[in-house]
Structure formats: structure tokens, C-alpha cells
Amino acid sequence: MKKIFCLIIALFLVAPIPAVAENITVQGNMGSFIHYELREQITTMDGMRKLDLSFVIPQSFQSPTYQQSIKDVALIFSPDPQEKKKNTDRRGNEIVTATWAKVPKAVDVRLSFNASSQTKLDTIHTEAPFPLEKFDDRLAYYLKATELVQTNHPQIRDLAVRLTIDARTEFDAVQQIISWVVDHIQYVTPPVRYDALYALEAGKGNCQNYSHLSSAMLRAVGIPVRIVNGVTLNQSYDITWQNGVLTLKMGQGRHSWIEVWFPDLDWVPFDPQNTQLFVSNRFVRIEIGTDNQETKNDGLLRWTQTQDATGSPSLQETIHADFIKDNVKITGNRQTYGPKNFLLSPDVKAHFKQIEVKPTPPPPVIPEKVKKELVYDTPFVFGNLQFPEDVDFAFPRKTTASGKNQFEMTKNFLVETAEYVTTNVTQYAQIVILRKPLQLKKVGLALHNFGGEGWLWINIYQDHNGKPGEPLYTSDMVALDELSLKPGYRWQDFDFGRDNAVLMPGAYWIALGFTGSPIVNWFYTYGKPVGPTYGTRYKNVFQENWSGALNYEFNYRVVGLTVK
Numbered sequence: 001m002k003k004i005f006c007l008i009i010a011l012f013l014v015a016p017i018p019a020v021a022e023n024i025t026v027q028g029n030m031g032s033f034i035h036y037e038l039r040e041q042i043t044t045m046d047g048m049r050k051l052d053l054s055f056v057i058p059q060s061f062q063s064p065t066y067q068q069s070i071k072d073v074a075l076i077f078s079p080d081p082q083e084k085k086k087n088t089d090r091r092g093n094e095i096v097t098a099t100w101a102k103v104p105k106a107v108d109v110r111l112s113f114n115a116s117s118q119t120k121l122d123t124i125h126t127e128a129p130f131p132l133e134k135f136d137d138r139l140a141y142y143l144k145a146t147e148l149v150q151t152n153h154p155q156i157r158d159l160a161v162r163l164t165i166d167a168r169t170e171f172d173a174v175q176q177i178i179s180w181v182v183d184h185i186q187y188v189t190p191p192v193r194y195d196a197l198y199a200l201e202a203g204k205g206n207c208q209n210y211s212h213l214s215s216a217m218l219r220a221v222g223i224p225v226r227i228v229n230g231v232t233l234n235q236s237y238d239i240t241w242q243n244g245v246l247t248l249k250m251g252q253g254r255h256s257w258i259e260v261w262f263p264d265l266d267w268v269p270f271d272p273q274n275t276q277l278f279v280s281n282r283f284v285r286i287e288i289g290t291d292n293q294e295t296k297n298d299g300l301l302r303w304t305q306t307q308d309a310t311g312s313p314s315l316q317e318t319i320h321a322d323f324i325k326d327n328v329k330i331t332g333n334r335q336t337y338g339p340k341n342f343l344l345s346p347d348v349k350a351h352f353k354q355i356e357v358k359p360t361p362p363p364p365v366i367p368e369k370v371k372k373e374l375v376y377d378t379p380f381v382f383g384n385l386q387f388p389e390d391v392d393f394a395f396p397r398k399t400t401a402s403g404k405n406q407f408e409m410t411k412n413f414l415v416e417t418a419e420y421v422t423t424n425v426t427q428y429a430q431i432v433i434l435r436k437p438l439q440l441k442k443v444g445l446a447l448h449n450f451g452g453e454g455w456l457w458i459n460i461y462q463d464h465n466g467k468p469g470e471p472l473y474t475s476d477m478v479a480l481d482e483l484s485l486k487p488g489y490r491w492q493d494f495d496f497g498r499d500n501a502v503l504m505p506g507a508y509w510i511a512l513g514f515t516g517s518p519i520v521n522w523f524y525t526y527g528k529p530v531g532p533t534y535g536t537r538y539k540n541v542f543q544e545n546w547s548g549a550l551n552y553e554f555n556y557r558v559v560g561l562t563v564k
Helices: 002-014 137-143 154-163 170-184 196-202 207-220
Strands: 023-043 048-057 066-078 083-088 094-100 106-121 225-232 237-241 244-248 253-262 266-270 283-289 300-305 314-334 343-346 378-384 400-403 406-409 418-420 426-434 438-451 454-464 467-474 490-495 506-516 519-526 536-540 548-550 552-554 556-562
Touching: 023 048, 023 237, 048 066, 048 106, 066 283, 106 283, 137 225, 154 170, 154 196, 154 207, 170 207, 170 253, 170 343, 196 207, 207 225, 207 253, 253 283, 378 426, 426 552, 426 556, 438 454, 438 506, 454 490, 467 506, 506 519, 536 552
Parallel strands: 023 343, 237 314, 244 548
Antiparallel strands: 023 106, 023 314, 048 094, 048 300, 066 106, 083 094, 225 253, 225 283, 237 244, 253 266, 300 406, 378 556, 400 406, 418 519, 426 506, 426 536, 438 490, 438 519, 438 556, 454 467, 454 506, 519 552, 536 548
């Protein structure tokens, strides 16, 4: 019996989570009219001699999948600067720089415009060959290596060549590389570094890492790529498909993605962090360049100061967007090929190799006799654990030196990604897949308390066909006033110790329950860093079927004891 027991536990340690292909082809249109406003409030400091603040004016843009038309741009400074210049850089970005030689105590800036934005997801036809034939020398900028896009590094070059060795079309080469990035890089924020090589070696990064690594690999095989900086808006949208509704949403804030050049399509946007051959019309395109160091002019704050000056200025940035009109009609079809993580793409007519993902068997079942002999004596922590804890997202920028007594603050990509999970009409649930037996003590959620009153608790459900099924355990209740009201997200633990809750290897669901009128957000991570693709669900409280799926994963941790 001891040998059988050890064999079963060994299987749990190596048994992978079942994997299936998650390439979803989408068709339809998204058309919106958006009023956009950005506000920056700057508090200066004593000893500042000169203050420069620059913004990039977004331009209209057209591609086969995404178009934006920008009108009625207004950029207002208070107080007025002593000097204001406008220039166009070598990448075509229109930059406005305001200068205060006499630095005021505070500066208030408002940028607004109206945008007509459309994502058109029709069938795309491309005959671009691979390798690409000779093209315009002006595109050579977007084939070069940079400090952040290490195109010439052997690890990056060799991997890119290996992935595209059999590609006959450019699209085939692109989808092979993007699919690899989607499956092998995990989203974290903030990362240690933002360059392509760090993303490859560490297997993680934020949107800058995704765009830098994708660019480096594509450039390594002769495909021109440029970095795009812009803003994503937190207006969600739905894709209807065979299994219900897939809801996609991003945090509202700065974002980085790429545009790939095709000789028969021109520049086509891709978002390696979220989608494949398109970006939604929840994106606002602002600035382009060779990497995210070059595309730093929008919202760039620079100053000089006296040698004895202390401290640094503070900058608060808020983004607001009103969708005056918004028409979305998109359908999706799940394919039998593609990466194991979500990858959304229009239907593309081009020769390409279908990426196959072989399903893996579920963990074995523990016999009842063995269950009784299990000894829970080893501490266990598992979950989607990485998120920016205790960060005040209103003041996320850092100061860096740019010369003697010269400093700057550049925009960053630290975005608050969270869902309001105590609404009276919607319930949310997150899957947990265990590979080892667990005596559950606590479940923690990354929460932010914004106020109200009431109680919170967690329900644990058995999995039933990929959705919450039979209820198993309920945690102790937590009074809302036990949660801090200070800015930022932090772990809130819910106790299961009194129930002697034991979970065998398998899939379970955790769902946040509440009573009263609490206003609480639950932080989430882009993609699915821990669980399966459809492992985040929601439903209307008056419905029984958890038919809604989300494209992100909530941050959670389960804590208890397991076996050696």
C-alpha cells in the first residue's frame, strides 16, 4: 500500500493541467464614437529652475482591421507656459512641448479629443511570402536591434529561426512567433526589466516585454515591426460563441503593442499580450517608434534643479473616456489548433501551419482507502500570487536622472486591473486546480475596499463541466470594516479552519459572497497565468448557468497543509 501511495503522489507532482487549443477566429465589427480626456496634475518643488512637459497628439490611422479618426483636439495648460513648441519627430509623431522657465507651484494639463474608432473583423487575404522580398529602405528602422529589442542576440535569433523554419508566408511566420510568446510569457507588473531578453529568460513581463520580445523575434527573421504606445479603455465587450459569452476587458491606462508590416496589407496591429491579428476599438493609438524607450514623449516631464534642491515633483494622471456611441457585434469560433492560451484572430486566408496542442490526461483518482491514510503535515500555498500590492495607482511614476541636476518622469504601464465584484446583479467565480491533496485553512483574495458596509465570505464549489457546481464549503464571514480603506490592493484572508475542509486533487471554484452594500474590487491579471482559459466565470444572480467567461484571471491564494 505504501508503494502504491507514493506512486499516486508522484503522479500528482508531475500530472499537467489538461491542455487544449484555444485559437478563436472572430468575425464582426466594433464601431464607437468616443470623447477622450486626459488630465495631469503636477505639484512642483522648491529649487526647480525649468520645467518641460510634452505630449504626443494622436493621429488618424487606418489598417485592415483597426481604424481611428481623431478630431477636435484640445490641449490646455494652466498656468500658460512661457514657451510652447510643436514638432514632428523622425517617426512621424507630432509632439507639443510646453516650457516654464519660471516654475509655478502647480501645473494642470487637460488633453481632450473626439475619436471615431472601428475594428473590422472580416476575412483577411494576404499573399506576402516568407522570407520577405526587398522592400522600402525607410522600413529599415524597424528591423534594427535596440537596447530593449535585442534582435541580434543568439538566444532570440535562434528561437525565431527555429519557429519559422517551415514558414512559407509572412502570416505563418508571424502567427508561429506570436503563438509562442502567448504560451511562454506570463504577465506580471511591474517586471524587473522591460527588455526582450529578460522576457525570454525569465518567462514573464508586462506589455512592454511582450511587445519587445515579439518585435525582437520578428525582426530577427526580417519582418519589420514598430512599437505602438497608447491607451486602453476599460469598456468591456462580448464575443458570442458556441459555449455562451466571452467577455473581454482591459484596465484603463497606458499600454504597448506592435504593428507588423505586410507588403500587401501595410501596417497591421497585433497585441501579443491579448490578441493576435487585431486590436479592439477600446485602444487609442498615440505614439510609434522602434522601442518603448523611443516612444516616451507622451506625458514626459523633465526639469532641472539647483544642486541643493530636495525632493521631487509629484504627478497624478487620470484618464476618462465616454462612449457616446458603441455598437459591437462579434461572433467567435473555437478552432482545433493554436496555442493553449487565448489567441483571437480574424479569419486569415494564407498558407500557414496549424499549431497542434496535445491534450493531457487529468490527475488520477485517489482510492478511498488511501485517502484515510493521508497525513497533512507540509505547508502549502498556491494561486495567482503576483500583483502590485499596496500600490496607489493615482501616483505610480518614478523619478530618474537624465544628466547633472537634470531629471525626468516618463509614463509607465502600471495599470489598475480590477473588477467591481460586489455589484448586486453579478456574481464572479475563479477556478482553482489542485494537483495534491489539501487540508484547506485559508483562501486569500487581492481586494481593495472603497467603502460601504456589510459582510464578505467565500464559497467553494465542486467543478461541474468547467463551471461551478455543487457547493462544498463556506468560509467565516469578514466584516467590511476589517478591510483597510487605504489606497491599493492587498490580501484579505478568509478562514476555513473550523470546517476541516479537505480537497482532493481536481478542479474547484472560489466565489466571493457578500451582504449589505460593500464596494469592493478584486484585482485580476491579464491572461491566464495559473489556470485554464475558461477558469474565470460570471453570471447574473438570477441565473443558474455560469455561461459568462472572462479573458483574465483573478489573483487568489489557497493556504493549508498537504502531504509530503
